Amino acid sequence: MTFKSDKNTILSKIDKSKKGKIDKPIKSLIKKINKNSNFYTTSSCSGRIVLLSKPSAKKQDINWLFKSHKKISFKQINSALSPLPNSPVWFRFEPLILHITAKNLKNAQYLINKSRAIGFKRSGIQSTKNKTAVEIASTEIISTIIADKGKLLISKNYLKRLIKEANKKLNTNKDKTKKFIHILQEQN
Amino acid sequence: MTFKSDKNTILSKIDKSKKGKIDKPIKSLIKKINKNSNFYTTSSCSGRIVLLSKPSAKKQDINWLFKSHKKISFKQINSALSPLPNSPVWFRFEPLILHITAKNLKNAQYLINKSRAIGFKRSGIQSTKNKTAVEIASTEIISTIIADKGKLLISKNYLKRLIKEANKKLNTNKDKTKKFIHILQEQN
Numbered sequence: 001m002t003f004k005s006d007k008n009t010i011l012s013k014i015d016k017s018k019k020g021k022i023d024k025p026i027k028s029l030i031k032k033i034n035k036n037s038n039f040y041t042t043s044s045c046s047g048r049i050v051l052l053s054k055p056s057a058k059k060q061d062i063n064w065l066f067k068s069h070k071k072i073s074f075k076q077i078n079s080a081l082s083p084l085p086n087s088p089v090w091f092r093f094e095p096l097i098l099h100i101t102a103k104n105l106k107n108a109q110y111l112i113n114k115s116r117a118i119g120f121k122r123s124g125i126q127s128t129k130n131k132t133a134v135e136i137a138s139t140e141i142i143s144t145i146i147a148d149k150g151k152l153l154i155s156k157n158y159l160k161r162l163i164k165e166a167n168k169k170l171n172t173n174k175d176k177t178k179k180f181i182h183i184l185q186e187q188n
Numbered sequence: 189m190t191f192k193s194d195k196n197t198i199l200s201k202i203d204k205s206k207k208g209k210i211d212k213p214i215k216s217l218i219k220k221i222n223k224n225s226n227f228y229t230t231s232s233c234s235g236r237i238v239l240l241s242k243p244s245a246k247k248q249d250i251n252w253l254f255k256s257h258k259k260i261s262f263k264q265i266n267s268a269l270s271p272l273p274n275s276p277v278w279f280r281f282e283p284l285i286l287h288i289t290a291k292n293l294k295n296a297q298y299l300i301n302k303s304r305a306i307g308f309k310r311s312g313i314q315s316t317k318n319k320t321a322v323e324i325a326s327t328e329i330i331s332t333i334i335a336d337k338g339k340l341l342i343s344k345n346y347l348k349r350l351i352k353e354a355n356k357k358l359n360t361n362k363d364k365t366k367k368f369i370h371i372l373q374e375q376n
Contacts, residue, residue: 109316116314124312124323128297135312144332145353153346161341165333
């Protein structure tokens, strides 16, 4: 199959993500990428603040207590933590992540260079065989344990500070995402 | 220049990293990679626990209060935090990171596939032009603010828990690194 027919097939399929739709903050960006004849997206996350509990080390064992792609409040987090589960609970901020298929290696390289230049330092080509698949990612993560055995390990004040830091990073992430739109404009 | 002569030039140069030498826990791994005729390393970190203070958002503004590639103790961290700086202090665990140049795209793809399969999920090809450069990385990060304005934001007990979690991740990282050696054995 050609890149173009692959693209049409993929983009006409039902969204298979748990959420079933694209995160609101990056809807226009995803649309823009998919309008570009050299690229199409296969999965994406605009950046998010999450609370997850891990009954074991296995990935499939994760319970999501909370997920937000927007700024969060102490009230929201506090209510997501009541009642606390017995297993360890982690607070995480995860920045924008995009999976993009490129028409060819040259387009993929262009995307990687530009993405790294605007701060998506952990961007790379993950597949070169049947498809040229690129992952755009960065390192500005917050990730820390906050509760275990049904008890909070931190003070309410520190939880408030974590929320503040995560909201700040969500904002920086938004600014970086805006720069991403310009990359595509240059290429068109 | 050919891959082979590039490799000889790079490997004969003086180590330009701040530390000036390869991290002890991965010395034998790096040696093994460089013995393989399809690859050579350009930079590496075995995985580390760090304390850093950030007077501003700029990367060059980071002050390193503490760095360790081995398990850490409360005593070590406590003394690295005395006296506390005025700027925000972050506690971080960062897993193994390798920058490897591959002979060609096929070798690079092999490395990416195998690395992702053993848990280095954020691995990708970063350059395909003059050199085929691969970054091997993963997502098991701990990263959280612990002090600001000269004051600790967390309790000593929570700091002890963070140390425990970081030491645990350092151990998991070590096990994953061992698997990495097998990848190269398969390829030889």
